[in-house]
Amino acid sequence: MMRFDRPGNVAIRTICAAGLLFALPASMPIAAQEEFAVLRRAAEQVAPSVVQIETIGGRERVGDLFIAAGPSTGVVVSDRGLIVTSLFSIVHEPTSILVRLPNGNRSPARIVSRDLARNLVLLECPDAAGLPVPIAAPESELQVGQFAVAVGRVHDAERINTSVGIVSALDRVWGKAIQTDAKISPSNYGGALVDLQGRVIGIPVPISPQSEEQLAGFEWYDSGIGFVIPFETILGHLDRWSVKDLRPGKLGVTPKASDNFTEPLEVAAVGRLSPAGVVGLMPGDRIVEIDGRPIRRFPDLKHALGRRYAGETIVGVIERQGERMSFETELAAEIEPFRVAALGIEPAAVSDPAEAGIAGVVVERIDDGGPVAALGINAGDRIVEIAGAAIASIDELATALAPFAPGENVEIGWTAAIDGPAGTIRRGTATLAPLAATLPPPPIETAEVIDPETSCELKELRLEQFPETCDVVVPNRFAPDGSFALVVVVGAPGKVDAEKLRERWGVAAVRDGLIVVAPHSTDERRWQRTDVERIATQIGQAIIDYGIDPRRVAIVGEGPGAALAALIATDASRTVRGLALIGSGLPPGVSLPENEPLRRLSIGLWLATDVADTDPVRQLVKANEERGIAIAAIPSPKPGEPETLREIGRWTQSLDRH
Template sequence: MMTMTRHTLWLTVLIGMAGLAAPAARGQTPGTSTDVNEATERALKAAAARVAPCVVKIDTVGGAEVIPGGGKKGPPGKGGIIRKGTGPTTGLIVSPDGYIITSSFNFAHKPTDIYVTIPGRSTPFVAKVVAHDHSRMLVLLKVNATDLPVPAPVLKGEIQVGQWAIALGRTSDPDIEHPPSMSIGIISALNRIHGKAIQTDAKTSPVNYGGPLVAVDGRVFGVIVPMSSRAEGETAGVEWYDSGIGFAVPLEDILRVLPRMKQGQDLRRGLLGITPQSTDLYSAPPAIGSIMPDSAAARAGLQVGDVILEVNGKPVPHYIALQHLLGPLYEGDTIRLKVRRGDKELTFPQITLLGSSPAFVMAFLGILPLRDDPGPGVVVRYVYPNSPAAAAGLRSGDRILKFGPADAKVLPPVANRAALHSLLQRLPPGTEVKLEIQRPAGKDAPPKAPQPDPASPPDSKEAQTPKDDSKPGSDPKATLTLKAKLIPMPDVLPEQLPLPSSAGRALEKPKGAPSVPLPPGFPKGPLPIPKGPPTPAPSPREGSSLSLPPATPEYRPGGNGELAEKWAGTPVLPVLAQTPQQPPSSSRSEDPPGGKPADKPKVETGLLQRLNEALGREYWLYIPDNYDPNISHGLIVWFHDRGPAKDHERLSALFREFCEDHHFILMGPKSASRDGAWLPSEMDFVLQDVRAVLSAYTIDRNRIVAHGAGQGGQMAFYVGFNARDLFRGVAVVGATLGTNPKENLANQPLSFFIAAGDKDPALAEIKESVQLLRERRFPLIYREMKNIGREYLDADAFHDLLLWLDSLDRL
């Protein structure tokens, strides 16, 4: 027996209607395409008319004039900010006693007054906000009205790809008795945005946000909202405006939580509080990489390294599947979890999800490591003054061989920088740690005047005495055991960048210790945050909204000092002939037997133009003249401001000396848009070019930075947050955040350098961006330049930027 789908049935009914309705006077044969089109039009209009009495018009008064946008420039959907609309918006009645659901987008500007006009009612009603659904970006309103019509939902089990979909809105026509505006499409995908939305190709925009997505039989699929899997907030997803990609929250899901919202309960996404161990979210097993302190996972007893097998009895093959299973859940929902720990399977029958987790704070030892050393261990390049490392007596040249909590029975060996970072990220600030180090001959005497530990009172014995548990011997290299107390990652820069920064052996096979399981006593999950004096709270927030400064001429070095003169007077480097994008194979030659460094290959240096032939996109590179593939280089990806990309010659000349001394490569992708403004959709193309550079040159993954000014800075923010598997830093000048920042992650650390002129028109919004990032506990350096408007960095800020760039791998 053949099962007829609802979509097939509807199409059959439409064709039958067409046959019956064929006007004989026109001589048409029943069942012609004209008849089908007319019948389809009548059916769609009838469906809209059936729901129209439930579709209301919402007018708002007051609030902010501009709101953070979805990442593009300009009008709604085109800009990093969105100017508050002056027209009405749309809502859907969901209860006869006056409850109306709508999109949070319509209230992102925090209006002071709300008025709702209902079809068939002569005067508008004053409305109040009852509750928010922060997970699905919905707002519930209440008006004093009764006996209101309520639409019937299409159950989620009945929704299929290919069904007709009608998007309705009340924005265009001031007469509430007229039919709502219609946009016709189909259901194009299910379970989108981590299982929270259905997708349609009907046009969705602020015209119909908050309105219903209607089936051809007059029932409602869901409520139209802008949504994004890459960003959060009321305006996330607005960049998909008029792109053929729209989203709606199923009405069945809304009605399920409506009783909770009626009671005034705000709903938030349910969080487990973990991050993945692998950056491959689509095929790697979903192993836990880190656990947030006091999160649902920490309370349940999950451990780093656990592999999640099932959620509520459903298999979890990879991390994306886990996101889809957890995505629709709310704070307070419970889940049943099965994990694999070693060779055992464990079941956690009832884990209650939380609505928030304490922000992750990276612990700080206080060193810069020497790079490209095959190990074993980590050689200390620089010790930060007044850091735990300085208080413990650690010195430049010491080699850290083992590291762990002070009470660990066995200290795990440290193979390299990555291993030490991995051990650090498991430990919260305030943890007492123990280090086993090897000190070169002649440097084995304890320091006479140790620097104080910032975590201890200045006059305490603990702060004044180096924690050296062993007596130095007469061996050529003394092995010492030191103790330190970790502190939160501070917003400080090193006083200097001692050279050399690299051992020059990047291509040599590592000699580090083999991978071993964590020893007994070493935490597999987060330790409880030690009690002690609280971390000073950030300064009060300034400003009340985010906005992008108006388009202005390109940023240039500010002031009248040395940097401005250097920018204006530096000779332009010659640009070599444009060549296709092909990684030089010689730069990654295999190591010869014995693990010795490979011979230095000849690599094209200077300012180069590259062409991605497959995409037809161009970018430029500056490779320092002393490039050596045996030395890992940082990568600075420069995003130009709005307009033609014409700053590569002077920018590369400005960074030339720094790139040679501290081993950095400059890269400049070019926007393909007509006006030179960056679009979020260009990110994936840029990342392809970045990965091509990574495969062609020896790149230090801990020093990849997105850098930009103005609108280019906004693109740097966007790329930094959405490509955290690649980028470790974001440096911007005169730029604001486009959306709320994401969470700080242990296994994908991200640091920020933000500068602005004190005369920049957007200074208040830039400061608010700084505050938002500090609330999420991101490491951040902020510099405000005196007597400068919309210009590039002055000499002091540029000097600090260089210090920040070369200290991104601090530990």
């Protein structure tokens, strides 16, 4: 179906006619008829280069996502029979691939190579040799607002299907994609987005700025947010791509900032054998330029590297102690992931007012058998040095530990509580451990009986820019002193029953010091991708309103809310530090970001006891631990029961462990 809307004009809907999914209503105004004719000519021009792709066999599911059987679309990129399509078309690993040519003939095809940076695959079909290669629209000529037609060939091999929209943004997904509001879905993934001259702007694919996974971005289909890979870029890399797979180019630096979108880019850690490491980049360096492009913040670096493939060379400039130095290095396909090295402590959330202004990090709890336990450090002691560098805050502690890997030794300096904050600095060496996402030990229970109705107040979080609100459970004993953690609960869509929310979470909120926030959905029937940004903004406001330490913020997903919770936890804004999923594993299509010293993500999976101790779950945990992600599968006899909520509360309070 095609839809064309323009101010002062009528909407045009198309039906199948004469080999194209276009029809011309007799009552259409003359101006609209002329515009319609232009759109039809544009689609007709590219039609001989658009083929249908069928797959046979393969997996029915990828992760938890069911892959429906059905054709997809491809575009000819070489008169030697090379065809480009979306990697989504073969994500289920089919045993055979067939191409239906514009004349209706079916011919076998084979996979030549993949572009894992842009979610594309290159096929070879000898019988497609000689088909015309469409002209690429120069990226330099593209303008936001220009008309575009998405062309596919799925409903009928002899007819193309179309969707009309505009180019809505350029330089998206870290410089790799162009955005359109034309309907982009599995029916035209791998097809062509063309301009009014019939030149190909790009190839539609599911892609996301938050993830490099093959299924990333799939959840946006038919949402008015679609992405295409510039056709000019594809043709420019074709010689290299036809020989081997293309992979994203990686530099191997980890940023320091707790907010990568507002704070200057300073390097916190460098992979020792990474492209950055081999040319001598060091923690504390500021990257100020890549290939002549100014770099101020981490997103600038992501954009500068986003277009580049592994094996390509970049030239950069760093600033070190006020002096500028240039470097040249070849980007790599794989970088050893950043692994958080931990001392095995939980910092105190609130310092003694009498000790305000005194440098160091006060220890509230020590892991039994943890790295510092053997040194004689006790709760109440204050860590003041790491590897000879003075430590004044928790952020400085995280930054000082960033250059070290688990298993390495580090010298620690601390003052004992019994000596007072100005006591003699004691020193010792500890072997660092991987950051854990396991449950902290349960507190000593009291005989206090907590009635949620009388112990907690119900409030509402409302922002002017959003009609949707959040219900908030606030314990009567709440004090804005930084001791309370924030738990955001995402369950079934629709309006939250505030009384039931308080009844369910009230005891955990009081005992574990929680502010509990439950967002309402925009659509009562389902959560939408647009809810991610809105809820992330509401979380940020709750942090401000209740004086929450941003290190102790978790989002809890249960049932239909699990997928949305995972998307919010992995969103670029990174407003949460913990993802707790009740009764389910990680949703399909969600890719976990690499950890950073000041923007870590821990994951807790509360699973039924007989599920938590199974090979698939153990493999999931192991695979993510190898990537440096702190993750734990926590057996729960009855996930979702009050004891589980208490455990999630304790776990959230421990998210600032180091």
